[in-house]
Amino acid sequence: MNIVVLVKQVPDSGVDRNLRTDDNTVDRGSANNVINEMDEYAIEEALKIKEAHGGEVTILTMGPDQATESIRKALSMGPDKAVHVLDDALAGSCAVTTSKVLSAALGQLNADLVLCGAESTDGRVQVLPHMLAERLGVAALTGARKLTVDGSTLTIERQTEEGYEVITAETPAVVSVWDTINEPRYPSFKGIMAAKKKPxxxxxxxxxxxAPAEVGRAGATSAVLEHSKRPPRSSGTKVTDEGAGGTQLVEFLATEKFV
Incomplete structure (x- = not known):
C-alpha cells in the first residue's frame, strides 16, 4: 500500500506562541518549531499498516526551509522518503489554498491512503482532510480513534462525544486521526542516522x-485582521460559608451563566 502522511511544522504548544505584528500571521521565526502533535500519531499508524501489509510510507510537508528539521524527525521514526513543497510564495496561505497545493502534490504521488492529524495545534480548524478528499474526489474518514485495513477496504471508529461511529470506505481515501489511536514510537539512534540519508x-x-498569485496572502480566502494578547487571569472569588455559602455560590454561577 502506498501511504502518504501529511506533516506540518508548528510552534511548540508548550511555550508562548505569538502572531507577527506586520501581517498577523504565526511568528514561526521566534518559536521553537516541532512536528504537529497529531501528525505523529498519523505517522505511527502509517508505520503499523506498512508493517502489517507492506508498502511504502512517504512524508508530505508544505512549509519554509526550516520545516526540513521536522521532515528529518518524521523520517527518523521509520518512513521511507519525503516530499517538501517549498516556495516563498506560499507564506500566509490559508486552509483553502493549502488544500489546493497539497492536493496537487498528492496527485503526483498516487497514494492509496492519505493519513494526517485531525487538527493542527496552530490553526485548529479541522477542515483540511475534508478539503483534500473533496479536491481528490476520494472518501474522507475523519476523526479516527481506530483504523482497520482489509485489502482495499478501510474501516474506522470515528470518535464522537457520545462514543464512536463505524465508517467504511474503499481506497483511495483520506483518514485523519486523533491521539487516541495509538502511541507514537520514539526514534532510535539507528533511525535518526538513517533519516539523514533518506531521499x-x-x-x-x-x-x-x-500560480503564485493563487496562494499566500494574495490568494488567501481568510485573514486575521487584528489580534491581542489574552488578558491576565483575574483573582478568583472566594465564598466564605457563614450559613449562606450555598446561596452565594449559586448566585455567582448564575451571574457567570454556568447555571
Missing amino acids: VQTLPLGDLGV
Whole structure:
C-alpha cells in the first residue's frame, strides 16, 4: 500500500506562541518549531499498516526551509522518503489554498491512503482532510480513534462525544486521526542516522501547476485582521460559608451563566 502522511511544522504548544505584528500571521521565526502533535500519531499508524501489509510510507510537508528539521524527525521514526513543497510564495496561505497545493502534490504521488492529524495545534480548524478528499474526489474518514485495513477496504471508529461511529470506505481515501489511536514510537539512534540519508524531494509551485498569485496572502480566502494578547487571569472569588455559602455560590454561577 502506498501511504502518504501529511506533516506540518508548528510552534511548540508548550511555550508562548505569538502572531507577527506586520501581517498577523504565526511568528514561526521566534518559536521553537516541532512536528504537529497529531501528525505523529498519523505517522505511527502509517508505520503499523506498512508493517502489517507492506508498502511504502512517504512524508508530505508544505512549509519554509526550516520545516526540513521536522521532515528529518518524521523520517527518523521509520518512513521511507519525503516530499517538501517549498516556495516563498506560499507564506500566509490559508486552509483553502493549502488544500489546493497539497492536493496537487498528492496527485503526483498516487497514494492509496492519505493519513494526517485531525487538527493542527496552530490553526485548529479541522477542515483540511475534508478539503483534500473533496479536491481528490476520494472518501474522507475523519476523526479516527481506530483504523482497520482489509485489502482495499478501510474501516474506522470515528470518535464522537457520545462514543464512536463505524465508517467504511474503499481506497483511495483520506483518514485523519486523533491521539487516541495509538502511541507514537520514539526514534532510535539507528533511525535518526538513517533519516539523514533518506531521499527528500523538493517541489516548487511551478512543478505543481499552481500560480503564485493563487496562494499566500494574495490568494488567501481568510485573514486575521487584528489580534491581542489574552488578558491576565483575574483573582478568583472566594465564598466564605457563614450559613449562606450555598446561596452565594449559586448566585455567582448564575451571574457567570454556568447555571
